[in-house]
Amino acid sequence: MIPLVKPYVPEKNKLLPRLEEILYSGYIAEGEAVEEFEQKLADLIGNPYCVSLNSGTAALHIALMLIGVGEGDEVISTALTAEPTNTTIALTGARVVFADVDPETGLISPDSIENLISNKTKAIMVVHYGGMVCDMNKINAVSKKFDLPVIEDAAHAFMSKFKGEYIGTNSPYTCFSFQAIKHLTTVDGGLLCLSNEHDYLRAKRLRWFGLDKKVPRLQNNITEAGYKYHMNNVNATIGLVQLECIEKNVKRYIENGKYYDEHLKGTPGVTLLPYYKDTKPSYWLYTLKVDRRDDFIKKMAENNILASPLHLRNDRHSLFTYKGNTPNLDSFCDKYVHIPCGWWVSDTDKEHIVNVIKKGW
Ligand SMILES: *Cc1c(COP(=O)(O)O)cnc(C)c1O
Numbered sequence: 001m002i003p004l005v006k007p008y009v010p011e012k013n014k015l016l017p018r019l020e021e022i023l024y025s026g027y028i029a030e031g032e033a034v035e036e037f038e039q040k041l042a043d044l045i046g047n048p049y050c051v052s053l054n055s056g057t058a059a060l061h062i063a064l065m066l067i068g069v070g071e072g073d074e075v076i077s078t079a080l081t082a083e084p085t086n087t088t089i090a091l092t093g094a095r096v097v098f099a100d101v102d103p104e105t106g107l108i109s110p111d112s113i114e115n116l117i118s119n120k121t122k123a124i125m126v127v128h129y130g131g132m133v134c135d136m137n138k139i140n141a142v143s144k145k146f147d148l149p150v151i152e153d154a155a156h157a158f159m160s161k162f163k164g165e166y167i168g169t170n171s172p173y174t175c176f177s178f179q180a181i182k183h184l185t186t187v188d189g190g191l192l193c194l195s196n197e198h199d200y201l202r203a204k205r206l207r208w209f210g211l212d213k214k215v216p217r218l219q220n221n222i223t224e225a226g227y228k229y230h231m232n233n234v235n236a237t238i239g240l241v242q243l244e245c246i247e248k249n250v251k252r253y254i255e256n257g258k259y260y261d262e263h264l265k266g267t268p269g270v271t272l273l274p275y276y277k278d279t280k281p282s283y284w285l286y287t288l289k290v291d292r293r294d295d296f297i298k299k300m301a302e303n304n305i306l307a308s309p310l311h312l313r314n315d316r317h318s319l320f321t322y323k324g325n326t327p328n329l330d331s332f333c334d335k336y337v338h339i340p341c342g343w344w345v346s347d348t349d350k351e352h353i354v355n356v357i358k359k360g361w
Contacts, residue, residue: 002340002349004285004306005181008249010241022237030208033233037240041191044243045168049194051203052236056155056177056190058229060088062206063151063173063192064123066199069094073122078108079315079329081127085153086314094122096322098315102135103328105273106287106336110138116324117146124150128157128167130287130338131183131253133279136162136170149173158183159250161280168193178235183250183284184242186235250282252343256350257283260341263354264288269296270357271335285310286341292361293337299361300339305353307339 009015022033034052042050053059069075071093077086079098089096100112108126124143126134134152143150154160154167155177161167168174168191176182178189194200205212206226231239264270271289275281290296300307313333314320339353 001301002305002345002353004308004310004338004340006342006344007180007185008242008343009185010245014244015238015241018237018241019234022233025233028233030213030230031233033236033240034231037231037236037243040240040243044246045166045193047169047193047195049196049200050168051192051194051200051207052231052239053190053192053207053229054231054235055188055229056153056175056179056182057084057088058207058227059175059177059190059192060084060151060153061091061227062203062229063175064088064092064094065206066173066194066202067123067149067151069122072120074118074120075123075125076113076116076121077125078127078129079313079320079326080106080129080311080332081153081314082155082311083314083317085125085127086320089125090319095120096314096320097121098320098322098324098326098329100324100326101329101332103332105132105276106329106332107132107134108139109328110135110142112326113139114142114146117142117148121146121148124148125153126150127153127155128160128281130285131156131160131257131282132273132287133157133160133162133167133276133281135276137276137278140170151175155179155182156284157282158284159246160282163278171195172199178239183253183282184239184246186231186239186242189231189235189239249343252345253283253341254281256341256345257281257286259350260286260288260339260354264357267358269360283341285338287336287338289332289335290337291335293335296337296361300353300356303352303356305340305356307337309333309336310338 073094174193176191210222210226
């Protein structure tokens with residue numbers, strides 16, 4: 001079966017010597033390897049304010065804390081995502097308000113966001129689902145008009161672009177995940193990209209109990225309680241080795257995605273998703289809409305191809321009590337499916353996938 005997701009682990013001869021070195025170096029906590037990893041990410045993304053963490057969930061949680069989201073507040077978000085996008089909002093005590101999606105892309109609808117803004121709204125959470133970038137021109141306009149911060153959940157969108165720049169440079173808060181199956185994995189890990197030094201220094205304290213690493217431990221003074229959310233040297237070392245091949249790997253996702261864009265166009269029963277102006281996806285998943293989805297999934301499975309949605313729409317969890325009207329999400333959820341697109345999908349695989357789809361189901 002060609003899988004939908006798969007962890008990329010660098011070759012043994014590249015990874016293991018570096019891992020052995022760090023494991024027996026006498027310093028496996030947060031240290032130089034973490035700083036080097038952060039610096040390399042900052043250079044790659046083009047944002048000096050990059051804070052590494054032990055998960056993408058931690059990045060989302062700290063972003064919400066930096067904004068001051070809490071009890072009595074509302075955060076407008078989307079249901080079509082992995083759960084941490086919304087469970088972290090719930091953790092702060094705020095209420096998740098589910099916006100509708102654009103029926104063509106499944107991504108959060110700027111018009112729906114605008115309609116749901118109330119005097120309780122504290123932030124807007126957007127998700128670049130599958131690596132497709134949201135309609136940031138319109139979302140930024142709504143953010144500006146109502147003076148509300150945007151958090152980008154970019155767990156799927158490492159090296160996606162908006163206006164020619166990598167995601168992570170556009171909003172005050174962008175969250176990446178380095179979990180097992182993401183574009184870049186450190187086994188577990190995350191990154192929060194910020195837009196100013198104040199947030200950057202505060203995020204660094206919040207990731208380590210509230211302590212300031214630059215001040216000696218015995219002279220520290222905690223003014224705000226933080227979490228244990230920092231990255232360690234072992235995960236950072238894996239990240240450093242991963243960075244050596246990240247451009248090649250992401251290129252593979254993009255080549256495969258573009259191949260589907262070109263070769264599935266006009267196929268009966270298939271509707272491809274359009275990309276917004278000024279955006280370039282990094283195709284973490286390849287998403288399409290199909291007629292008679294169950295039959296499609298069955299046909300693909302018969303040909304050794306895994307095709308499926310990946311996440312349960314989050315408004316189905318009883319934790320989230322907000323029940324809005326999301327007709328476009330309902331219809332999108334009846335039709336969308338992902339097909340394999342990542343670094344492990346070979347040229348032969350992708351030709352096979354296209355041929356199977358073109359034969360019909
Ligand atoms: C993976 C993921 C996260 C959380 O990342 P972790 O590193 O697993 O905590 C958040 N949002 C989305 C959309 C994700 O897919």
